[in-house]
Amino acid sequence: MEQMFIIPIRSLDSIGDIGAGKKVVSGQNGGPSFQDIFKEAVENVNTTESDLTRQQYLLSTGQIDDAHTVPAAAAKAQLSVELLTALRNKALEAYTEIIRISI
Template sequence: MEQMFIRPIIPMESIGNIGSEKKVTTGQDGSSVFRDIFKEAIQNVKTTDEDLTVQEYLLSTGQIDDAHTVPAAAAKAQLSVELLTSLRNKALESYNEIIRIGV
């Protein structure tokens, strides 16, 4: 049987660990956690998009046995983009709220 190219979406461990930590991160530590969350989300978008490209290529060349893997890969790619967009929107909303409070 042909080896599958489907890779599972990697859970974003840094988001799950934020609530469980008891210490408050400030300064460089806080910005590195924030940066890591976005880096992980961006990497997830890249990975799922690469997987979708491979699945589409295999389907178009007739090398794939089950065509349902292409829509599944497309859904994963779409969800990862939506997650990144939601993270960005929430970050912008938070920034605007902080700026509004400070004025």
């Protein structure tokens, strides 16, 4: 699995640098954009939830040898949901702050 990271924000030289004829497909310096990071977090939640469901099924049918994998999968799924929730909350906070800026 690819590591998720956020590239630090760099200051602009002038306001004219915003959209100066360039179409930005990914984040600064070719890094992942917020949309890419958010999509990856959603996919991570889906993956961990399906893994947890599969582990629970294997445990309930007696096909699993080590029962400790189920709580580990549950913790992983919970952490991925918490990460997605934190990303959403931070995005909403940033949006709210941008709306408050008066021109």
